[in-house]
Each structure stands twice: as structure tokens, then as C-alpha cells.
């Protein structure tokens with residue numbers, strides 16, 4: 012972030028830990044939810060917000076900010092955990108997650124949440140939206156980047172590939188697209204539901220600058236986001252992040268049915284303990 | 293609904309909204325009626341195949357996929373492909389039942405359904421889960437306009453079933469009909485109501501479930517369950533309510549509806565889990581207008597706006613489709 016010097020990896024790890032804790036707080040208020048995704052993608056989002064992106068939490072509409080688009084609206088729980096840690100809104104508000112009249116609805120929407128740049132939820136709109144915003148920023152002579160987070164299941168949506176063709180055609184080098192490759196989608200393991208591999212070859216053939224990294228390894232993520240910003244060619248940039256669902260909470264890692272998880276009271280205690288935290292509820 | 297009720301609603305941990313089936317208190321339920329009915333039908337009909345766009349588990353067709361793995365196509369999160377490929381399968385003589393959420397079935401698939409299915413009169417059954425306001429996710433998942441969208445599409449048959457009993461009968465009925473159908477479904481544990489009313493589903497037919505002297509409710513989908521409960525509740529206040537259930541919204545049972553509307557001296561109310569624009573209410577309004585009867589009509593329906601996110605019970609009440617809101621509206625109009 013702009014007002015801070017670059018964080019050391021240990022500081023990033025601390026912040027990613029608090030992001031995970033925040034996600035648990037939200038999930039616990041509901042007793043269930045997209046917890047495993049939030050834990051899995053916490054490192055990617057932390058590196059994006061606390062290392063790579065130029066943003067001002069106290070001024071969400073700052074014109075020179077980097078844009079961040081959340082295409083997978085159900086990742087709201089993962090996303091809110093980060094702006095809360097960054098200071099866009101008070102941490103206390105996390106316990107209103109998905110409640111009536113909350114600013115933190117189950118599915119992320121721009122009209123509800125400070126710092127949310129798009130209304131996602133109907134999956135597959137993110138990359139097309141990024142194309143338009145990227146064009147708009149270039150027209151304005153802006154140096155800002157458009158970060159767009161997609162899910163691996165989202166790669167089956169047609170609009171994603173229409174946008175991919177166009178992003179390369181127009182040389183939209185200000186698009187940086189991390190993909191949460193967590194190997195899960197609604198009906199089960201992503202590559203069984205619809206095999207989209209080899210994704211690196213596909214995006215390269217479509218004209219992208221492609222990197223594939225361990226999405227739970229902070230130094231690799233930092234390097235990948237740096238490379239994406241600094242890459243000299245006018246190509247859209249994609250970072251395939253291989254993440255582990257439930258990362259950080261051992262008994263949630265590698266659970267087969269992990270798209271939407273319900274936990275009992277004891278499980279919450281165990282989950283906080285695994286993160287070295289205590290329940291706030 | 294009392295303030296205390298509302299307060300309780302806010303503090304209780306809610307049922308998973310993604311899997312909501314909108315069962316009101318006091319009703320028996322049946323698990324996965326759509327999935328079971330499709331399996332039963334497919335036992336004797338080899339031309340039936342299943343499809344889903346990464347929502348098999350959330351539309352109850354996963355049990356069909358388990359029973360007939362080689363007759364099920366998992367299409368991934370590609371709704372436009374699913375709709376169009378369903379048209380292709382139909383061209384080769386198969387009868388695809390293709391499922392996704394109602395929002396994606398209608399909004400995302402519109403052109404694809406229109407050209408690859410409806411215009412070619414392809415024998416495709418498109419199934420929409422999470423109909424109308426049955427989730428607190430917000431507009432991306434609230435299918436408030438699916439019926440309007442498919443009513444406007446030539447050749448389409450459009451259905452909004454009330455309960456498990458109806459879904460069980462509707463599945464073989466739409467398989468027997470050789471053309472494109474869009475139907476909403478309820479999934480998970482679905483209320484069973486209509487078996488108490490000596491009811492049979494017939495494609496394109498309305499059914500008078502109870503007579504009444506003061507009010508006629510013309511309803512569709514699970515709002516018929518609410519209409520029946522409303523009728524019971526208003527009985528206590530001496531208000532006699534008739535309920536006409538209209539599961540097939542297109543083609544509309546004009547004769548059946550006009551027969552009931554023609555009986556004078558009753559407040560006529562339509563009730564639907566859909567936008568006030570383009571659904572059952574407007575279909576009935578234009579029918580009455582064309583008939584020259586000059587009957588006044590009231591609509592219980594969702595407002596023409598993007599609805600809030602939140603918890604389901606609170607939202608259904610806020611937008612006037614809870615049983616309590618329905619009772620209040622009818623009393624006010626009388």
C-alpha cells in the first residue's frame with residue numbers, strides 16, 4: 012500500500028494471519044460458508060493489497076488507486092477480511108456479515124461495501140469488466156492497474172475467453188489477473204467437473220504473460236506480483252495461484268466437500284486454535 | 293409479523309440460503325422431489341439425459357447423475373454452452389433436462405435459448421433452481437424476472453410448481469410434451485401441500501383448490517402454498533378466500549381463469565414469487581383487459597427493483613410475499 016514501506020515477509024505473514032482470523036469471524040456469525048476458499052486465498056489477497064496495489068483505505072475512491080475486481084462474488088468473505096485489516100471499515104463490522112442491512116453481503120457488491128469495485132456473483136463477468144476498465148484507464152492516461160480475481164471454475168465461462176482474446180488484442184498490459192486455482196468448484200474437484208488444463212499453455216496461446224505459483228507461499232507470490240507489474244511487453248498478465256483450500260486450519264485442508272462448509276461449535280474453537288487465535292464470539 | 297418475530301429472525305442462525313427451498317412452518321417435506329422424479333422417469337425412457345452447469349448438487353440432479361452416470365453431462369460453469377448443447381442433443385432425438393439457477397437459466401442463457409432451443413422448437417427442458425426471492429444473496433442470485441423473460445420467448449412453455457407433489461407429476465408431464473419448457477423447481481426438502489387438495493397436475497391447466505365468497509387469489513409457485521395458508525388464517529376473521537392455482541404461466545389457462553374471475557363480488561388478487569412486471573399478475577391483467585370485464589385486480593409480487601441482500605425471512609416479508617404480509621395486504625384491500 013502506498014503509505015507504507017514494503018512489508019517484510021514476516022509482516023505480510025502476520026497480516027495474512029489476521030485476514031484468516033477475520034474470515035473465521037465472519038463465517039462463525041453464520042455458522043457456515045465459504046470458509047475454505049477464504050483461508051486458501053488469504054495469502055494471494057494479502058500480497059495484492061499489502062504489497063502490490065496502490066490504494067488508500069481512507070479514500071476508497073482515490074482516482075489513482077489500482078482497481079480490484081472480485082468476479083467470484085461468493086468470495087466476499089475472503090475479500091472483506093482484507094479491507095477490514097487494511098482499514099477500509101471497522102473490524103467490528105465483520106460480525107454483521109450477511110445479516111440484514113449489513114454493508115457486507117454474502118455476495119460482494121459495489122453498492123454495499125467501501126472499496127468493492129464491482130457487483131460480482133454472476134460469475135464470468137470479471138475479466139470482461141476488467142477489459143473495459145483497462146481501456147478506460149488508458150484513455151485517461153492513467154498508470155493504474157486493474158487486478159481481477161477469478162476462480163478456477165470460472166475459467167469454463169465463455170465471457171472469460173472472449174475477454175482474454177480482447178485483452179491481448181488491445182495489449183491491455185495494465186490487467187493483472189490472479190486466479191485462485193484451488194481445485195474445487197460447486198459440484199466437486201474442478202478438473203473432474205471440467206478439465207481446463209493446460210491453463211498455462213492456453214493463456215500463453217491467447218497472448219498473456221503467464222506465471223504459475225504456489226499461492227500459499229508469500230515470497231513466490233510477492234515475486235509474481237512484482238514480475239506482473241514490471242513485465243515490459245504490452246500483454247495482459249495472469250497469475251495462476253495454486254492454493255490449498257482451508258490453508259492454515261489443518262482439519263479443513265484437503266476436505267473433499269469444501270465449496271460450502273458447515274461447522275459445529277467445537278470446530279470453531281479448533282479452527283481459531285489452529286490459527287493461534289481465540290474466538291471473538 | 294410482530295416485532296418480536298422479526299427480532300428473533302435476525303438473531304437466529306439462518307438456514308443455508310444457497311439451498312433454500314422456502315418451506316413454511318407446519319408443512320411436511322419430501323427430499324429432492326425433482327431428482328427422484330427424473331430418476332423414476334428415466335428408468336423407462338432411455339432418451340432422457342441430464343445436464344448441469346456446476347450446480348448439479350444444488351438442483352438435486354446429482355442423484356440422477358449417480359444413478360445414471362453415463363447419461364449425465366457435467367458442463368462445468370458454462371450455462372450458455374449447456375443451453376445450446378441441449379438444443380444439439382435434442383436435434384439428435386434426446387430429451388435433455390438441463391439445470392442451473394433460475395437467474396443464469398434466464399439472463400445468461402437468453403439468446404442461446406431463443407435461437408438454439410425455442411426457435412427450433414427443440415425438445416429441451418430447462419430447469420431453474422432458486423426461483424424468485426429464495427436466497428438472500430442479492431440480485432445476482434434472485435431470479436425475479438425469469439418468468440417475464442421466458443414468457444416473452446415464442447414457443448416456450450413456462451411453469452412455476454408449488455410443491456413436491458406437483459414437481460413429481462410435472463416431470464413426466466413435461467417429458468411427454470414434445471417442445472421447449474422452462475420450469476422453476478424447489479430443491480432440498482420441499483414442502484408437500486397439494487396432496488391434501490385432491491390435486492392433479494395437468495400442463496396448461498389451472499385448478500381451483502378451494503372456493504370462497506369474498507376473495508379470489510390467483511397464484512402460482514410456492515405462493516399457492518402461502519395463499520392456502522392465508523385463506524385458513526383469514527377464515528378466522530370471517531373472510532372467505534378462494535384459491536386458483538396456475539402452475540403453467542404460458543400457455544395460460546384463459547378459460548379456467550376467466551371462469552373464476554367472472555364470478556362477481558370478489559376481490560381478485562394475483563400472488564407470485566416474481567417481479568410485478570411480466571409474470572402471472574400481468575398475464576392475468578391483460579387477459580382480463582382483453583375480456584372486457586372491467587374487473588379490478590391487485591397484485592402480490594416483488595417490486596420492480598434490485599432486491600436487498602440479507603436473510604430470507606426478513607426479505608420476503610419486506611417485499612410483501614410472506615404469509616403475514618399477504619394477509620395484511622388483502623385485509624387492507626378489502
Ligand SMILES: Cc1ncc(C[n+]2csc(CCOP(=O)(O)OP(=O)(O)O)c2C)c(N)n1
Nearest residue numbers: 048132133134162163164165195196197346
Ligand atoms: C454464472 C454463474 N453460474 C453459476 C454460479 C453458481 N456458483 C457459485 S460459486 C460456483 C463455483 C465456482 O467455482 P470456483 O470459481 O472455482 O469457486 P470455488 O468453488 O473455488 O469457490 C458456482 C457454480 C454463479 N454464481 N454464477
Ligand SMILES: [Mg+2]
Nearest residue numbers: 163164195196
Ligand atoms: Mg475453485
